[in-house]
Amino acid sequence: MTTTIDAQAPTIPTIPASHESVPAARGIWRGNVHTDLTSRHFEYATGEPEAIGGTDLAPSxxxxxxxxxxxxxxxxxxxxxxxxxIAFESLEIDVDGHLGTRGFLGTADVPPNIQVLDVTVRLTTSATEAQVEELKDASSRRCPALGLFRAANLTINEDWFVTAA
Known part of the structure; x- marks a missing residue:
């Protein structure tokens, strides 16, 4: 199914420039490396695969x-x-984080976090090449999550594949 996104920004209330968002979550450990989480009114969980002591009942x-x-x-x-x-017909994003488990497991003196992030964006649009470049640059620069990776000096490999609508 293809959903066409029209060229109008989503309705977002006017937010004062000084406004700060404060994302918050609460976690309750349930054993077997499983944690129940709540953010706002959403309930979800994290877990781990059986290979490291989990039950594989939730994403890590x-x-x-x-x-x-x-x-x-x-x-x-x-x-x-x-x-x-800019109107677009479809948008798909894959993000792969390269995480060595040796730091987490304590078997080597290496960082426990993701060191390389591969981001692949597939976009179907009738926008011009110049418009797509502007969209890519602004989106990458303004994404808070990518900003966290940049602030941590991690490598981000970002590839965009654009198909004409």
């Missing part, structure tokens, strides 16, 4: 982190496209 925290990055970038692309008057 790092799965949620890279999934959140894909969702964050999608929101920013939609908002920026609306601001620029």
């Amino acid at each position: 925290p790092m799965d949620l982190f890279v999934g959140g990055t894909a969702g964050c970038l999608a929101v920013v692309v939609e908002v920026v496209a609306g601001e620029l008057g």
Whole structure:
């Protein structure tokens, strides 16, 4: 199914420039590396695969982190496209985080976090090449999740594949 996003920015209330958002979550450990979480009115969980003592009943925290990055970038692309008057028919984003487990497991003195992030964006639009470049630059620059990776000096490999609508 293809959904066409019109060239109008989503309706977002006017937010004062000084406004700060404060995302928050609460976690309750349930054992077997499983945690029930609540954010606002949403309930979800994190877990780990059986290979590291989990039950594989929920995505890992790092799965949620890279999934959140894909969702964050999608929101920013939609908002920026609306601001620029760019319509698009489809948007798909894959985010792969390269995480060595040796730091987490304590078997080597290496960082426990993701060191390289591969971001692949597939966009179907009738926008011009110049419009797409502006959309790419602004979206990448304004994405809070990608900003966290940049602030941590991690490598971000970002590839956009654009198909004419």
